[in-house]
Amino acid sequence: MSTVEAAPPRGTPVVELTGITKRFPGVVANSDVNLTVRAGEVHAICGENGAGKSTLMKILYGMQQPDEGTIAVNGRTLRLRNPQDAIRAGIGMVHQHFMLADNLTVRENVLLGAEGLHGIGRAAGARIAELAERTGLHVHPDTLMERLGVADRQRVEIVKVLYRGARIVILDEPTAVLVPQEVDALFETVRDMRRHGFTFLFISHKLDEVRAIADRVTVIRRGTTVGTVDPKEVTSRELAEMMVGSELPSPGARESTVTSREVLRVRGLRLVAEGSERAVLDDVTFTVHAGEVLGIAGVEGNGQTELVETIMGMRRATGGTVELVTDGTAHDLTRLGTLARREAGIGYIPEDRTRHGLLLTKPLWTNRILGHQTRPPVARGPLLDLAGARADTRRIVEDYDVRTPGIEVPAAALSGGNQQKLVVGRELAGDPVLLIAAHPTRGVDVGAQALIWERIRRARAEGLAVLLVSADLDELIGLSDTIRVMLRGRLVSEADPATVTPEDLGCAMTGTAPADATEDES
Template sequence: MHGITKRFPGVVANKDIAITVRKGTVHALVGENGAGKSTLMKILYGMQKPDEGTIAIDGEQVSFSSPGDAIARGIGMVHQHFMLADNLTVLENVVLGGEKLYGIGAKARKKIKEISDAYGLGVRPDALIEDLGVADRQRVEILKVLYRGAKILILDEPTAVLVPQEVDALFDNLRELKSEGLTVIFISHKLGEVLKVADDITVIRRGTTVGTADPRTTTTKQLAELMVGSELPSPETRESTVTTVPMLQVERLTVAEGGAPVVTEDTARTPGLPDANLRENTVAGRLLLDGISFTIHKGEILGIAGVEGNGQTELIEALMGMMTPDAGVITLDGKDITKSPVRKRREGGIGYIPEDRHRHGLLLESSLWENRILGHVTEAPNSKRGIIDPKAARKDTERIVREYDVRTPGIEVTAASLSGGNQQKLIVGREMSHNPKFLIAAHPTRGVDVGAQAQIWDAIREARREGLAVLLISADLDELIGLSDTLRVIYRGRLVADADPATVTPEELGTAMTGAASGHLDATDATDNRSDAGTDARTDSPEDEAR
């Protein structure tokens, strides 16, 4: 790609960019949010047309009018925000638009299975997309691209949702793809991973290329300085602000699949049934959350580590009031909120940074000031005496944009026009503006560059110093270990292990997340030392194992 320039109203996204990618290599593209990485790749994928510049593939100059043109030339893209139809199955999503390749029946299913097995993607063709976690959706996207015969694979933030073991598996897959002559363009903010997997690195800053780096001789510090002009931030929090005052208490929270009725040993006794087997015999359906209990104090960050799909989403939805638990009690600042509606919980002081900003955090086609109101419609400054106050909401949005460094031409533009990291900063600013007592932070820095990461971490740490209680759910184990005061591991809907953030390593945490270790994690916990920390003896059915 040579001399690529792309302008949007009020902003130049790409300016005279030059990038050369060698065949059969992993080429990393790094830069802070809004640097123009995604725009550049959308141009390569035919989603945008450049205002200036040329693209050549295998020495031949090309011009793409649509992604279809790019796919025909062997280019595939896995977007940071997935392009999947929630109400369709995996198979339907994969064949959609590619029906002529292998049909829509047995032949297509066989091909999907072949690709899934070859690259260890573990994809189930008949699963509904809306039932899948973020990591599984990503695997479907990768499979979709490979199904279409891509020779050049663009991966936008592919490791943002994966644990260390999964990242290693993905990198093994990329090396396998590379050895078969495929070319991978890898967009990432995780500089350590970039240096580990890339053959070449191109750095973009403020819409233009500022240089290249050799991963064999470059350090993360040098790469960060090249990328943002400053040192790499750290999530590490040294001082403790934990008090003895409980802010959120969760007792025996239970959610069954499909909302099946739950009878636990606390609520009923069946004559002649041994206590140890009571739950297994009286719960209809699989338990998505299985008797979870924890307390978060004022000034405390409780980190929950777990592979996607082990109950984190259900936990968030139960705490927010989006889902009614089948059993258990939730207490916020001394008040039972188990049956309170979402709005009452919001007004009672719960802040929420959602795991998927596009699906649950923003109205993409609405303006920034309208997005600032979301979730806080009844609260000042958004409304006055029950009526929306657009003037006050606009003024406060300008303050958020200023204080949280949201890069935007103005507050009237749509949320869709912002880069991912700037959308995230807007959400964090919105939630922190209401001085929450308790914050649910689900993947708060997913897909966010090092500069924005530092700002978000600082905002959470500052609020924590003032007594905020935080539930932190993240796939970034360095972030979990660095920010948390207390760490718990969730596996198959149970809290199976706990760890001291001061001593635990990402590898030890990753091992517990796969179910291979439980109890209290320390340097000696290499084996499964089952304790009573949320585990009990249970033989999983073949269906559970398959899940």
């Protein structure tokens, strides 16, 4: 028998944030924020990086405490001192970066920390099965998490919060790593759950998706609420203007700047996973020319990360070669370390800036030095030039609109978008001949996205070769001169950005045929 939770009448206010203010040293993250969320709706929260969205959601989830203001849930004013208080109030949060243990099963991940709710036996299994059906998670509960794709992992996260009794679900950038078909499936799940009385707070930078799924949209700019609108009555451009005061940017770069001069040659690259005989990369061959953006499309987990890290020397190739061509001379990088590859002329925007791009506890000028410690303007001969590092950091802060109280603050004090702009500015500062850009605008707002796109376009026009890996298909199509699709560690097809659609790319990435092709074959 299915368990049906009691739901408040549709349209009843279930979350009311009034006058929320949160201050940190040197910055006011939230200033007199007001937000009302109704039962049974999908309420989107939009705003630039650093606008205060994340802080506001952390306050609602009990991870941080407001300095001023009140929180009411289902008509009761509450003090949410920690996430456990929020969970008891019926609030759950699905974080952008999944909090799952790969070496545990689906069942174990769901039960972890919640063993007291339904035990660990038959009742727990029945409840997990019911919630799995509701969210479209069609995998056996004893399946190891490491065997699941991104979309199923996300469903497990949703099952986890529902298992703990959440009726109000915060989704933080839920589509960041999904292909279009997976986004459609997620939205269908959300719509179905909404019909059953669940309420969603949907945090996203993708305005077209916000307009497709949300019942109402609240825009936050510079820490305060600008307004709440009906997405059916506004365009994406109007939402962008509310967020950043400018129209929605386009990554389009149709004018060709591709030359015949080869810069990166990858030949027969092979990588076998450590401790196994499985090839993570298998006979990968391609060339990137000066003035060209070569885009790599693929569902996460199909070898893109390993490809980038092998080219950067963070992994040792099992076979094949990596060559960088400078001044007409080919340099074999296959056995060189990461620093030597950087010194040869490679700039690198990592997919995880907090793990591989920044020292979060160190000041911005120290982060300017990372990976460039042997070259001007941050080095003079064998010695670091600290004055030069500080001066160039100030230049990057100004040129890339990095919003910060100063260059002495730690990188952790910046919003994600401002951290990313600092990384992009640093990597383009050294005049590289090749830029490897892995998800360069993941998790950034439309303003930061527009700036990063423009800087990549500008560098491309000046002859920079770019290897672009991205889960944003519009970004891939808009910025790339050629797109190659990676599936199970191999480059399986090539697409022309001028004619390909996101749906076509999604089919190629998942190894399925387009709907019209299937119909023709039948």
